[in-house]
Amino acid sequence: MENAQESRGDRQLSGQERQNEAELLRGSGILEQTHSFIVEYNFKTKQCYIDPAQCEHVYGDWQKEKDQGHGDFKRVVLKDDLTVVQDFFDFSDLKAGERRNMDARFYVKAHDYEWFRVSLLCYGDAAGDRERVLIMFTNAEQELETVRKLKFLLAKDPLTHMPNLDSFIQMTGEMLRSQPDSSYAFIRMDIDKFRIINQMYGTKEGDNVLRYVGVKIQEWAGPILEYGTYCRISSDIYCVCIPADADDVGELIGFIQTSLRAYPLKFDMVMSFGVYITCEEDRSGHVPVSTLMDRAASAQRTVKNSYVQHIAYYDNAIRKKEIAEQMIASEMKHALETEQFQLYLQPKCDMETGKMIGSEALVRWLHPTQGMISPGEFIPIFEKNGFIAELDDFIMRKSCQLIRKWLDEGSPAYPISVNVSRTDLYNPNLLEQIQACVKAYDVPHDLISFELTESAFVSDNMQLYNLARLLQENQFHVLMDDFGSGYSSLNSLREIPVDVLKIDLKFLPPSTDDWRGIVILQSIVDMAKQLGLDVVVEGVETLEQAEFLLSIGCRTAQGYYFYRPLPVAEYERCLAEEPKGIGQRRIEEQQKQAMESTGFGLQK
Ligand code: C2E
Ligand code: CA
Ligand code: CA
Numbered sequence: 229m230e231n232a233q234e235s236r237g238d239r240q241l242s243g244q245e246r247q248n249e250a251e252l253l254r255g256s257g258i259l260e261q262t263h264s265f266i267v268e269y270n271f272k273t274k275q276c277y278i279d280p281a282q283c284e285h286v287y288g289d290w291q292k293e294k295d296q297g298h299g300d301f302k303r304v305v306l307k308d309d310l311t312v313v314q315d316f317f318d319f320s321d322l323k324a325g326e327r328r329n330m331d332a333r334f335y336v337k338a339h340d341y342e343w344f345r346v347s348l349l350c351y352g353d354a355a356g357d358r359e360r361v362l363i364m365f366t367n368a369e370q371e372l373e374t375v376r377k378l379k380f381l382l383a384k385d386p387l388t389h390m391p392n393l394d395s396f397i398q399m400t401g402e403m404l405r406s407q408p409d410s411s412y413a414f415i416r417m418d419i420d421k422f423r424i425i426n427q428m429y430g431t432k433e434g435d436n437v438l439r440y441v442g443v444k445i446q447e448w449a450g451p452i453l454e455y456g457t458y459c460r461i462s463s464d465i466y467c468v469c470i471p472a473d474a475d476d477v478g479e480l481i482g483f484i485q486t487s488l489r490a491y492p493l494k495f496d497m498v499m500s501f502g503v504y505i506t507c508e509e510d511r512s513g514h515v516p517v518s519t520l521m522d523r524a525a526s527a528q529r530t531v532k533n534s535y536v537q538h539i540a541y542y543d544n545a546i547r548k549k550e551i552a553e554q555m556i557a558s559e560m561k562h563a564l565e566t567e568q569f570q571l572y573l574q575p576k577c578d579m580e581t582g583k584m585i586g587s588e589a590l591v592r593w594l595h596p597t598q599g600m601i602s603p604g605e606f607i608p609i610f611e612k613n614g615f616i617a618e619l620d621d622f623i624m625r626k627s628c629q630l631i632r633k634w635l636d637e638g639s640p641a642y643p644i645s646v647n648v649s650r651t652d653l654y655n656p657n658l659l660e661q662i663q664a665c666v667k668a669y670d671v672p673h674d675l676i677s678f679e680l681t682e683s684a685f686v687s688d689n690m691q692l693y694n695l696a697r698l699l700q701e702n703q704f705h706v707l708m709d710d711f712g713s714g715y716s717s718l719n720s721l722r723e724i725p726v727d728v729l730k731i732d733l734k735f736l737p738p739s740t741d742d743w744r745g746i747v748i749l750q751s752i753v754d755m756a757k758q759l760g761l762d763v764v765v766e767g768v769e770t771l772e773q774a775e776f777l778l779s780i781g782c783r784t785a786q787g788y789y790f791y792r793p794l795p796v797a798e799y800e801r802c803l804a805e806e807p808k809g810i811g812q813r814r815i816e817e818q819q820k821q822a823m824e825s826t827g828f829g830l831q832k
Contacts, residue, residue, distance in 0.1 A: 251277060263370035269319075270360040272353075285367055286344070287335035306333035306341045316346065322361065324352025331368065343368040385460045387435060388442030396459030397517045400469045403457055408511050411472040412456075414504040415480065416524035417441075419488075420533050422464035425495060437491065438464060441499075444487040448480055467521055472505045481539060502528025504542040526550060556606050559595075560615050564622060568594055571626040573644065574793040575802065576764055576786040579774050582807035586643040588679065588786060589627045590793045591619060607649070616649040621661060623647070627676060628669040630796060635671075640803065645677040645707055653680075653691035659698045677705035679730065681713075682720055689720060696725050707764070712736045712752065721759065729756045733767035733787070750780045757781065771817050774810060 251268075265279040267290075278291045286304060293299040305313045309332040316330045328348040333341040345366045353359040383395040391399065404412060419425070419441070426434040438460070445458050445466060456470030470476055481501050488497045504523040509515065526549075527542040563569060573587035593601040610616040627644045634641035652658055666676060678699055680692055696706045707728040708721075712735040721729075729752070736749050756763045765777050768787030777785060791802065 263367040263374070265365050267363045267365070268360055269363075271319075271358055272360075282365075285336070285365065287337060304335050306335070309333050316348070319361065322350050322358060324350055324356055324358040326350045334365070336367075342370070345371075385442075388439050388460050390442045390446065390466075391457070391459045393459055393461050396457055396461075396467065396469075397521075400457045400517045403469070404506070404511070404517070407471075411511075412469050412506045413472040413477050414506070414520050414524040415468045415470070415477060416461075416502045416504075416521065416528050417466045417468075417481075417484065417499050418528060418532065419464040420498045420500055425493070425497070428495065429493065433493070437493070437497070440491055441466060441484070441488070444484055448483050461521075467524065477503060485538070498538060500528055500531045500534070501539045502526065502531070502542065503539065552605075553609050556601075556609050557613055557615075560606070560610065560619075563593060563595070564618060568596070569619060569622060570594055570795065571623055571630070572793040572795055573799040574786055575791040575799065576784055577790050577807070578783055579768075579778055579785050579790075579810050580783055582790070582809040582813070584642060584791075584803055584807070585784065586645065587799065588793075589623050589644050589646045591623050592793070611649055611651045614651070616651055617655055620647065620649055620652055621665070624662065624665055624676075628665050628671045631671045631675050632669040639800075641675055642803075643675045643677055643705070645679050645705075647679045647709070648681075648695070650681055650683050653683075653695055658695065659702070662699075662704075663702065673703040674705070677707060677728075679707045679709040680724075680726075681709040682724075689724070693724050700725050700727070710735065712748075718755075721755075721761075726761065728762040728764055730764045730766055730786075733765060733769075733773060746776075753780050753782055771810075771813060775814075778810060 263285065265281040265285050266277075267279065267282070268277040269275075276294065278294065280291070282291070283289050288304055290299060290304075293303075301310060301313050301317070312330055313332050316328055316332075322328075326348075327350075330346050331343055332346060334344045335341045345368045346363060347366075348361055348363045350361045351359050383392050384390065385392045419437070422434065422437075425437060441464075442460060445468060449456055449458050449468060449470065456468060458466065458468040460466050468480065470480070484499060488499060491497060502524040504520055504527060506520060510520060523542045523546075526546050527540040530546065531537045531540045570592050572590045572592045574590055575584040576586045576588065577584050591603055591607075593603075593606060595601050607616065610619055624646045627646055631641055631644060633639075648658075655661075662678075666673065680696060682689060682692060699706050705727045706725065707730050708724065708726040709730050711729045711731050713732060731749070731752060736745060736752075753763055762784065763782050764784045764786055765782050766786045768774055768777065768785040768789050770789055773787075774785060774789060794802065
C-alpha cells in the first residue's frame with residue numbers, strides 16, 4: 229500500500245503538476261462523495277498542502293491564515309477539545325508508519341460546531357525516516373446523515389422486499405428533480421377484489437399473490453433507480469414511476485396482467501390501473517410526489533372493479549371533478565352556516581288511497597351561483613371528509629323543529645325518517661345526540677325514525693346492529709334503507725333489528741318479462757310480512773309499477789309517480805290537498821291515453 233503510494237508519488241515528481249498525495253486524492257474526485265478534506269505536511273520540504281475544500285467544511289480559510297502566519301487552533305476548535313487537538317497535532321515524537329485518530333468539535337460556522345473524525349498517517353522514506361503526514365478530516369455528523377438517508381432510501385416493505393412508500397416518495401422526488409425536462413408516468417395498480425382471495429384461499433396465499441406481483445414488477449422494471457422507481461403502497465396497491473413512454477406503459481400493464489392470469493389460482497385475478505403522466509407544471513418540482521400519485525389513484529378509481537375497463541388515464545374530466553370536489557369541500561362549512569342546505573321532504577303514501585303517511589328527509593344544497601346541487605354529488609365527499617356528521621345532525625334538527633312547529637300549530641304531523649350515513653355509525657355519541665335533539669324539541673318518538681344502510685364491510689354491520697338495537701330500545705323506528713342493493717343481505721335481517729324494509733326499485737326493477745325479478749320481489753315482500761316488518765317501496769315511477777306492487781301486497785310507496793322530494797312549504801300544501809287513490813289515477817291515465825290516441829293530447 230505504502231509502496232503503491234510512493235510510486236504514485238514518484239510519478240508526480242516526474243513532471244506533473246500535482247506535488248503530493250493529498251492533491252492526488254482531491255484530484256481523483258473520491259473525496260467529492262464524502263464529507264472529508266485533507267491536509268498534508270512534508271517534514272522534509274516543510275511544505276503544507278491544505279485541501280481547498282477545507283473552506284466548505286470548517287470555519288475560516290486555513291490556507292490564507294497560514295500564509296499570513298497566524299493559524300491558531302483556538303479559533304477553529306471548540307475550547308473543550310483544545311487539549312485533545314493540540315496533543316494530536318504534536319508531531320515531536322511522531323514516527324513513520326504511525327496512525328492517530330481523534331474526535332473533536334470544529335467550528336463549521338462562526339458559532340456552530342460539529343463533530344469531526346480526524347485520522348492521521350505518517351509516511352516514511354526509503355530509509356524509514358518520517359517524510360510526510362496525511363491528515364483526513366471527516367464531518368462525522370454529515371456522514372451519519374448520509375448513512376441515515378441511504379438507509380431510509382433503501383427502506384423495504386417486509387412482505388415483497390420492494391421499497392416502501394416513504395422511500396418511493398423520496399427516490400421518485402429525487403429522480404424527477406434530476407430529470408427536470410422529462411415527463412414521467414405514475415402507474416398505480418390494485419388487485420380487484422383482493423379481499424375475496426384472502427377469504428377464499430387464506431392470507432398466506434394472499435401474501436404469496438402480493439409477493440408474486442412484487443416480483444413481476446421488479447422483473448419488468450429492473451433494478452431500482454436504473455430506469456424508474458416502484459413500491460408497494462399498502463395491501464394490494466403498488467405504484468411504478470417510469471419515463472412517460474406510451475409503449476412502455478402499455479407493455480408494463482400487459483406484462484402484469486398476463487403474469488396475474490398465469491398465477492396458479494382458480495380465481496380470475498384482475499388488476500385495475502390508473503395512469504398519470506406528469507406535465508410541464510409538475511416539473512417545476514413544487515408539486516409533491518404524493519399529489520402526482522393521488523392523480524393516478526383518481527384515474528384508477530374510475531375503473532376499479534369494472535368488468536370492461538381496467539386502465540384509466542388521468543384526464544380533464546377527472547381534473548374537473550376533482551376541482552368540483554375541492555370546491556364542495558372548501559365551501560361546505562360556510563354553506564351550512566348560511567343555510568344553503570335545505571330540508572326537502574319526499575312523501576311516502578298509501579298507494580291505494582293516495583294518502584300521505586309520512587316522509588323522508590332529503591337534503592338539498594341551494595348554491596348561490598351553481599343552483600341546486602344534488603346529494604349524490606356532495607354526500608360521498610362529506611362521507612369521506614367526515615362533514616356528513618354535521619350535515620345529518622342539521623337535517624335531524626330541522627326535521628325535529630318542523631315536527632314541533634306542526635304540533636304547536638295543531639296541524640297534522642306525520643312521521644319523518646332521516647338518513648343516518650354509514651360513517652355516522654362510528655360516532656359513539658350518535659344516540660346521545662339524537663336523544664338530546666329529540667328532547668330539545670319534545671318530539672314524540674313515533675314521529676321521527678331513522679334510515680340505516682348496510683355496508684359492504686362486515687365490521688360496519690356490527691356497529692349497525694348496535695345502533696339499530698339502541699334506537700329500538702329507545703322506541704324509535706328503524707328502517708333498513710336500500711334493501712336489495714347488493715350490500716344488504718337476507719341473512720342480516722336475522723341479526724339487525726329493524727321495523728321497516730325500504731326496497732328500492734332501482735335495484736329490483738319489476739318488469740313483466742323478468743319473472744325472476746318478480747319472484748324475488750314477491751318473496752321479499754312475503755318474507756317481510758312473515759317477519760312482521762312493514763315495507764316501503766322507493767323509486768315508484770309508473771302506474772304499472774304501483775299496480776303491480778299493490779297486487780303483491782305492498783301498500784306504501786315513495787316515488788316520483790306520487791311525489792318528488794318537495795320543499796317544506798310545498799309539502800305542507802300537498803298535505804292539504806285531496807289525496808288521489810290508485811283507482812282515480814287509473815281512470816285519469818286511461819283518459820289521457822284515450823286523448824293521446826285521438827290526437828287531442830298532441831294538439832294541446
Ligand atoms: P336514499 O336515501 O335512497 O334516498 C332516496 C333517493 O331516491 C332520493 O335521491 C330521492 O330523490 C330518489 N327518488 C325518490 N323517488 C324516486 C323515483 O321515483 N325515481 C328515482 N329515480 N329516484 C327517486 P336524492 O334526494 O338525490 O338522495 C340521494 C341519496 O343521498 C339518498 O338516497 C341518501 O342516501 C343520500 N341523502 C340525501 N339526503 C341525505 C341526508 O340528509 N343525509 C344523508 N346521510 N344522506 C342523504
Ligand atoms: Ca334513505
Ligand atoms: Ca333508499
